[in-house]
Amino acid sequence: MTAPRPDETDIYLPRPATLIETESLTAHERFFRFEMDAGVELSYRPGQFLEISMPGFGECPISISSAPSAGGDRGFELVVRRVGNVTRALHGLEPGDRIGVRGPFGAPFPVEDALTGHDLLFICGGLGLVPLRSAINYVLNRRDDYGEVTVLLGARTPADRLFTRELYAWKLRDDLVLEETVDAADPSWGAHVGVITKLIPRLKLAPENTRALICGPPIMYRFVLKELEKQGMSAEHIYLSLERRMKCGVGKCGHCQINGLYTCRQGPVFKYADIAAVREAI
Numbered sequence: 001m002t003a004p005r006p007d008e009t010d011i012y013l014p015r016p017a018t019l020i021e022t023e024s025l026t027a028h029e030r031f032f033r034f035e036m037d038a039g040v041e042l043s044y045r046p047g048q049f050l051e052i053s054m055p056g057f058g059e060c061p062i063s064i065s066s067a068p069s070a071g072g073d074r075g076f077e078l079v080v081r082r083v084g085n086v087t088r089a090l091h092g093l094e095p096g097d098r099i100g101v102r103g104p105f106g107a108p109f110p111v112e113d114a115l116t117g118h119d120l121l122f123i124c125g126g127l128g129l130v131p132l133r134s135a136i137n138y139v140l141n142r143r144d145d146y147g148e149v150t151v152l153l154g155a156r157t158p159a160d161r162l163f164t165r166e167l168y169a170w171k172l173r174d175d176l177v178l179e180e181t182v183d184a185a186d187p188s189w190g191a192h193v194g195v196i197t198k199l200i201p202r203l204k205l206a207p208e209n210t211r212a213l214i215c216g217p218p219i220m221y222r223f224v225l226k227e228l229e230k231q232g233m234s235a236e237h238i239y240l241s242l243e244r245r246m247k248c249g250v251g252k253c254g255h256c257q258i259n260g261l262y263t264c265r266q267g268p269v270f271k272y273a274d275i276a277a278v279r280e281a282i
């Protein structure tokens with residue numbers, strides 16, 4: 001029997017990382033900053049995800065929320081919504097505790113090639129801000145390489161907004177337009193109320209030069225895509241991140257398949273033109 005090649009075994013082998021900092025963002029979501037063990041670097045791109053393992057509980061895919069630096073990174077940031085076994089265990093971690101990390105996996109947003117030189121429109125629904133934050137901060141770190149940058153954000157209520165301090169800093173910038181909306185406001189809320197789609201016709205888009213990056217709950221995509229088409233945007237210029245139930249993360253188990261597409265390998269980021277005709281993708 002021949003021994004497996006290292007690149008065939010490594011994809012299944014979690015590597016240790018230590019929790020450096022954690023903070024509650026909302027009633028259900030927590031922020032985490034981890035660091036890989038000394039000597040190990042993650043080389044990731046915006047839009048990719050990690051398989052995070054908690055011994056005794058299991059493993060689940062979580063998007064990387066930090067922006068990569070120019071070289072490799074030991075540190076990385078996550079935001080985790082508490083929904084079940086693994087995510088509940090992650091919420092119980094304290095600084096100094098350790099997790100296992102596989103990845104990074106998946107196709108990223110093409111921030112380095114297809115997007116440079118263009119106006120960018122980020123459309124983030126709820127937890128969709130988590131992977132898009134990686135791309136937004138990547139772009140802000142290289143601001144001169146891109147045209148106009150617009151970020152549309154939707155949350156259920158003001159209390160569900162993530163990264164409020166960072167949003168405030170974005171709001172103060174004169175090289176980024178941030179428009180926010182919530183489904184249900186409270187008396188403190190001073191911005192829009194209603195679905196995120198309603199923000200799109202208010203923008204002055206140059207559809208030929210704009211590239212849209214979208215991530216949010218499944219229900220959001222159909223309406224947002226219809227609105228972008230109405231604004232004259234081509235399916236060739238729209239990138240979206242799809243979430244499906246995943247297990248292995250590396251295109252072996254088939255759990256995340258959509259009619260022959262492996263969301264974990266060919267996605268989670270897809271160009272809309274490539275999946276518009278795939279049944280059940282959107």
Ligand SMILES: Cc1cc2nc3c(=O)[nH]c(=O)nc-3n(C[C@H](O)[C@H](O)[C@H](O)COP(=O)(O)OP(=O)(O)OC[C@H]3O[C@@H](n4cnc5c(N)ncnc54)[C@H](O)[C@@H]3O)c2cc1C
Binds near residue numbers: 062081085131245
């Ligand atoms: C590419 C990718 C990136 C992701 N990024 C993030 C992230 O940044 N932050 C984050 O909090 N979550 C993210 N998720 C979702 C996360 O993986 C699930 O919430 C997690 O697997 C739940 O594990 P659990 O053991 O805690 O819950 P389980 O006990 O497995 O499930 C609890 C409940 O959640 C439901 N559920 C589990 N997984 C999914 C899913 N993928 N879609 C819809 N419902 C699900 C189950 O049906 C059940 O009702 C991502 C998923 C994918 C595929």
